[in-house]
Amino acid sequence: xxxxxxGIAISICAGIGAAAAWIIVSSIGWDxxxxxxxxTVVGMVLATLLFAGGVVLGKALGVFx
Numbered sequence: 001x002x003x004x005x006x007g008i009a010i011s012i013c014a015g016i017g018a019a020a021a022w023i024i025v026s027s028i029g030w031d032x033x034x035x036x037x038x039x040t041v042v043g044m045v046l047a048t049l050l051f052a053g054g055v056v057l058g059k060a061l062g063v064f065x
Contacts, residue, residue: 024042
């Protein structure tokens with residue numbers, strides 16, 4: 001996979017992770033600094049899992065070498 005496509009994939013996963021984290025943390029009712037820290041941590045974990053899952057899926061389907 002090229003660096004450009006990796007960058008695009010990382011940006012997409014980061015956006016999805018951030019949006020999901022914001023929904024999760026705001027539904028719990030956390031706000032302020034603790035909510036921001038929780039949103040950051042949850043968003044990074046979700047984005048990493050999405051990207052890693054996409055790479056594994058792409059290799060399993062033969063899209064990536």
